[in-house]
Amino acid sequence: MTTQIPEGDEADRPLRADAARNRQLILDTAAEVFAEHGLDAGYDEIARRAGIGVGTVYRRFPERDELVQALFESRIREIVTIAEEATTRPDPWDGLVWFLERALERQVADRGLKEAMVRTVDQDAHMTIGREQLGPLIEAMVVRAQADGTLRSDVEATDLGVSLMLMSSITTPQQPELWRRYLALFLDGLRARPDQGPLPLIAPADESMHAMMCNLHGTRP
């Protein structure tokens, strides 16, 4: 169907002042709640903290995905920007490490972002920015660092995706930055060395990644 007629009715009509105010309030509160409890936090918790009724939240965001997208699209785009900058840094290895650290700092601080990043890998999510833009950029980092001879040659882009997911789980209230310790260890393993043998098995394909995310978190789809 290729109708020229715009969706008119629904799309153009601006929100009433109170509705617009509440929409923003919901976004702000949801950001906070999702950061703490993840993307599956109950709407009632958001409503309670925002001091409004649950119905209001459901009316504005009938599909949870709309809320998630509204909140995290820009955050993920921010990570894409970091990745872009990483690929242009003078030293390829430093660029790669710099990217991982920046990305992890953000994911570790916000459980919602971490889960949104996972959905990025998800086949049919409409969080395509990540999948379509981040993938190639990481690939570029890998190629560059391998050409430079600092990254071991049998590492692939998905390996970095896996490590991001793993590291982002390593935080505790006592040691919020604990992930840095294991990132350091892991990076030492990624470094090209004269004596090292080939890695066992092939790097995971996208569908493997997806399955892995699912049992790493509780996310089912």
Add this chain to the structure above:
Amino acid sequence: MTTQIPEGDEADRPLRADAARNRQLILDTAAEVFAEHGLDAGYDEIARRAGIGVGTVYRRFPERDELVQALFESRIREIVTIAEEATTRPDPWDGLVWFLERALERQVADRGLKEAMVRTVDQDAHMTIGREQLGPLIEAMVVRAQADGTLRSDVEATDLGVSLMLMSSITTPQQPELWRRYLALFLDGLRARPDQGPLPLIAPADESMHAMMCNLHGTRP
């Protein structure tokens, strides 16, 4: 699986024949269900598969912990035995790798075992075998491999615990053994090398480990 009919605590009264038969049926079925769905699988799923009523399961194991303990004590003890053997292998580094591989093979195949191992770290769980026996054995492996000069000197026993937990999540239906790839990378990072600087941050203490397990899995306590 051949578990006896110990009971005993309150009264020495032995179970009636049908009850004893069902107890064993529950254990066998629960082993299967837990392996698939983890320790939080519903009692009704166990009952359904065993072809008995839910009430029967609740009567025999009013506390889920009793069922978990009955099922996994011997499995964890098996891992302790592996650790013991690892500390006596001629080459310390090989011993350490051998232990990690054997332990992971078991944990990856059984989601219930993986979660039971996590509870091993848990402060007030009555799954003390792991905490009290496994810890010192891993410590011994670390000391031995460091004395040998193969394991980097700033690695600690808890670091291995963390790596076990991380790796045990890396499986997919497509590549069930994918963990081996990342274990290889991680091990390369653990190896002592002349050029390496010190690791950032200190290794996690037991309470940190516990907190980490909790948000790695969905387990709350």
Add this chain to the structure above:
DNA sequence: AGTGAAACGGAAGAGACTTTCCGCTTTCGC
């Protein structure tokens, strides 16, 4: 076989969440 206690099954109850619905309130164009 007969009897009482133990055990069984599964329906009903309890709880925690999620989602909808509807009477009342607020906004906005006139």
Add this chain to the structure above:
DNA sequence: GCGAAAGCGGAAAGTCTCTTCCGTTTCACT
């Protein structure tokens, strides 16, 4: 200022699980 329509709150209905309870069945002992 007024009225129609959009929006609001939160109680109620719907879902999903986990757990208990009780009438019926099975077992062990005489």
